[in-house]
Amino acid sequence: MTVSESIIPTEITSKEQAQKLIDEHDNFLFDCDGVIWLDEKLIPGVLQTIEYLNSKNKRYVFVTNNSSKSRQDYVEKFERLGFKGITKDMIYPTCYAAAFNLKEHLKVPEGSKIWVLGDSGIEDELREAKYIPVGGTDPRLNEPFDPHHELLKVDPDVRAVVVGSTKDFNYMRIALTLQYLLHDNKGIPFVGANIDRSYPSDGLILPAGGSVVNYMQYTADRDFINVGKPSTTLLDVILEHSKFEKEKTIMVGDTLYTDIKFGIDGQLANSLLVLSGGTTKRYFDSFLTTSYKEEETRSMTPLCYIESFGDIIDLIN
Numbered sequence: 323m324t325v326s327e328s329i330i331p332t333e334i335t336s337k338e339q340a341q342k343l344i345d346e347h348d349n350f351l352f353d354c355d356g357v358i359w360l361d362e363k364l365i366p367g368v369l370q371t372i373e374y375l376n377s378k379n380k381r382y383v384f385v386t387n388n389s390s391k392s393r394q395d396y397v398e399k400f401e402r403l404g405f406k407g408i409t410k411d412m413i414y415p416t417c418y419a420a421a422f423n424l425k426e427h428l429k430v431p432e433g434s435k436i437w438v439l440g441d442s443g444i445e446d447e448l449r450e451a452k453y454i455p456v457g458g459t460d461p462r463l464n465e466p467f468d469p470h471h472e473l474l475k476v477d478p479d480v481r482a483v484v485v486g487s488t489k490d491f492n493y494m495r496i497a498l499t500l501q502y503l504l505h506d507n508k509g510i511p512f513v514g515a516n517i518d519r520s521y522p523s524d525g526l527i528l529p530a531g532g533s534v535v536n537y538m539q540y541t542a543d544r545d546f547i548n549v550g551k552p553s554t555t556l557l558d559v560i561l562e563h564s565k566f567e568k569e570k571t572i573m574v575g576d577t578l579y580t581d582i583k584f585g586i587d588g589q590l591a592n593s594l595l596v597l598s599g600g601t602t603k604r605y606f607d608s609f610l611t612t613s614y615k616e617e618e619t620r621s622m623t624p625l626c627y628i629e630s631f632g633d634i635i636d637l638i639n
């Protein structure tokens with residue numbers, strides 16, 4: 323069976339459809355890259371549409387598979403791009419999800435050393451959770467690989483490994499991370515920030531965190547705990563903190579196998595795909611006509627889609 327026989331997503335193109343989409347939901351979960359912005363470039367109309375949500379007393383949070391920036395970094399980014407009133411507790415990047423998972427699910431004791439393959443967002447959120455990040459942005463890791471480098475001696479006090487998106491992905495970091503993933507007979511937890519293959523960045527499609535995590539999964543021959551979308555553990559944390567009711571909440575994202583799957587697996591009221599990020603109309607059309615195993619396809623097929631979330635304000639006005 324192809325999807326077109328079972329689920330036909332509705333394209334939002336009229337004032338009535340746009341108004342209904344807003345009126346029917348009290349709470350919005352927004353993905354960031356590809357929905358709100360492309361790197362540092364705000365997607366046109368998004369700020370105005372979110373200001374419209376404010377005027378209607380709608381509630382919303384941001385859930386991003388990006389692990390490179392901390393919640394505080396995002397508060398500053400939202401301010402820089404003109405948003406008002408976005409606070410730390412409204413932002414769920416996977417660096418925070420990783421620290422939360424270590425503490426609340428893996429019960430890794432505070433004060434533990436955590437090996438990081440990733441950027442400063444992970445280090446900052448680990449410190450805020452009272453862990454000691456090692457590796458990460460340590461400048462000594464930028465040196466050429468040397469099998470006798472002092473850092474290659476595993477620190478036995480490291481209690482877990484967190485891997486996320488980074489552009490500082492060199493052999494020194496890869497080799498060191500592998501030592502920790504194999505350490506103690508693969509005994510310490512392997513936390514991955516996301517499963518994302520790539521992400522849209524201002525005209526380019528760039529490798530995303532999942533490509534880094536899967537590299538380490540392959541070389542260490544061990545599975546990882548995905549703390550990013552579509553993990554329902556992350557959704558549970560968000561719903562617990564925000565007290566959003568699933569029945570009145572919609573997920574807005576640009577990636578089928580993370581954002582839309584997150585909303586559907588999480589049994590939210592609705593899922594809106596936007597075509598302003600990593601999913602093009604051409605890809606989406608081919609997805610809808612390609613016969614997949616029905617369950618797999620169904621869990622990634624949005625109920626509705628729109629060119630860009632920023633179009634909402636134009637349709638409503």
Ligand SMILES: O=C(O)[C@H](O)[C@H](O)COP(=O)(O)O
Pocket residue numbers: 353354355356385386387388389487488516518520521529530531532577
């Ligand atoms: O490099 C990454 O992993 C990207 O930041 C990630 O794919 C973007 O996540 P999003 O904001 O679209 O959830």
Ligand SMILES: [Mg+2]
Pocket residue numbers: 353354355356357575576577599
């Ligand atoms: Mg995205």
